[in-house]
Amino acid sequence: MLPKHTRSIRLFRGIDVSALASILVVLALVLLAVAWMPPTHHAYSVDLAHVVHPAPMPGAKRDDAMIITVTRNGLVSFGGDHVAPADLPAKIQDRLRDRGGERRVYIRADLRAKWGAVKLVLDGVRSAGILRVAFLVDQRRSSN
Helix, strand or coil: CCCHHHHHHHHHCCCCCHHHHHHHHHHHHHHHHHHCCCCCCCCCCCCCCEECCCCCCHHHHCCCCEEEEECCCCCEEECCEECCHHHHHHHHHHHHHHHCCCCEEEEEECCCCCHHHHHHHHHHHHHCCCCEEEECCEECCCCC
């Protein structure tokens, strides 16, 4: 009869790597899915104003929508990039020339942003020749 310490080695004789392989395959698929996700338009976090009866804006969810974000501290971003308000007309005209699409600009302004920063953005949009401007807001939840 064999000693006890040699009998227990038979239990670990073969290593099953199928579990490890399946975990690696799932991890690789998750990483590929994250790498192929399209960039978002809303790269900067803002607290939107709350209104009781907002109008739906399905055009803001399009890939070619022109969304300008004004943060609390007055930073302006267009298409995920920081932009000076004076450069907005040129950027908007380039976007219209390259992609065409809807001639409307959506503004996501933080509710604590100063009016002066938002007014500079509006002036830049108007000087680019865009007359259709929409402000994106959140719906106020009823307290019933």
